[in-house]
Amino acid sequence: MDKRELGMFLRSRRERLLPEDAGLASSSRRRTPGLRREEVAVLAHISTEYYVRLEQGRAPWPSGEVLGGIARALRLTEAENDHLHVLAGAVRTDSLRHRRDVRPSILALIERMPATAAIVTSAAFEVLAWNDLAASLMVDFSELDPQERSLARWAFLPAAPGRPDFRVSDIAEFRVHVVMELRATVARYPDDPDIASLVEELRRGSEQFADLWERRDVQGAPRMTKTFEHPSVGSVTVDCDSLAIADQDQHLVLYTAPQGSHDAEALALLAVLGPGSRDRYPTPEGA
Template sequence: MDKHELGTFLRSRRERLRPEDVGLPAGARRRTPGLRREEVAVLAHISTEYYVRLEQGRAPRPSGEVLAGIAGALRLTDAESGHLHLLAGTAPARTGRHRRDVRPSILTLLDRLPQTAGFVTSAIFEVLAWNDLAAALMEDFTARPASDRNLARKAFLQATPDAPLYGVSDATEFRQHVVMDLRATLARYPCDPAVTGLIGELRDGSPEFARLWERHDVQAAPMLRKTFRHPAVGTVTVDCDALALTDRDQHLVLYTAPPGSRDAEALALLNVLGAESHRV
């Protein structure tokens, strides 16, 4: 049970709600945003004293029934409710280190997708494996040391407004997605130095990451389409599919374009040009 993170998360969810969101009268002007602690306690059917202690990080581990009541009172989504249980220690957590080894069958699959840019990311956005088209569309990952293949680090510490990550159109949304995923990852791997080290590096090196981190959001909207501005073939818009590889807590990310479209033709050209196209 991470008492500090649990309390901070509860407070962040409480402060985003308005009385009318939960069927309460707005009443007189409030000095602080969101619901009052006593209002959450009433809605969750627990004592105000106990809820206050939870937010202050001083309460013992709550039961599943209590957490369910709090989740309902705070109108948590399924993802937020799952995160709440992780922080409270009532859901299975991976206490070791996240995996970086990619299943051989996935490596074979990547090589059998000639019209699809595909790559595998770890729980902390490390690019672990990729095919030739992904290297042509994004960058030649083989030319980079492993530490420079982390998309979170690239998005927050290396990309700039004038040169966004791979020229993508949704750089802002991607950074928000990264922060939400990393917060959930930290709950699953609280003792993994690679996880805690990356988050610390990003918080220290990026004011934007630090600001987004303090929002305590844990549910990202799916990114279904993405546009790249490529130096060799110009604008390429692709459909995005991220498939969860649950046994290793990794994702297989696939970028495709409708057959016969200009974007499909651009991908086909990139497939011929290869990673060298970034030097055009």
């Protein structure tokens, strides 16, 4: 723990923050820039004396909870929060778990892709966000409980009652990919109870997963094309591009088809039919 540098860093972040940025009333009588120490202490839910000692380099090692409160009070960025914990000689408690929050800019982006089915997945293959075309092509994720939006569970475990199922051409390759990625995810988040629980559930529920898990493979590339079997429009073959959102440890997965192709026309039809088309528009017999 670098007490001196920690204190100087805290002071620099405090002095740059305007009272109104922290939801406090501004006052013309302030003689120094930024927030007062007592205001930061209140916002961080710690004593003023302890915060003063932190800035002066005289306080004992702060807990992760205290550092988290200070980071929120000072409106620290992700990089600043990381730096704060490094200076304090601590590990960020929120970094022990994989992230499920999706940046608003990513949510806005996928909504502006009318001809592209797009989803955002977590490091544990949970579908965190999607646009309407993805819901039409795959399944209406909004009708599922968050736990049921797991592509890893869909790949290896029987469908839960009431959960729509969808078939893809590369399920065998996808299963291998899931296991490889989960191996790497466990290494990055060894103390995340949700990931540990997911892996244990898959090992108990799928002999195939258990066998693949014991191989300890951690490298592999997913197929770049995928064919969905849809009850309304039949087979839809799409290009599959997975783009890393590095700071969130998430992936933006895009499903597209060449312009003017039969598959592009099928996607356009699904965009018109909308989410839930699997149930509302079943394939006619003999089609």
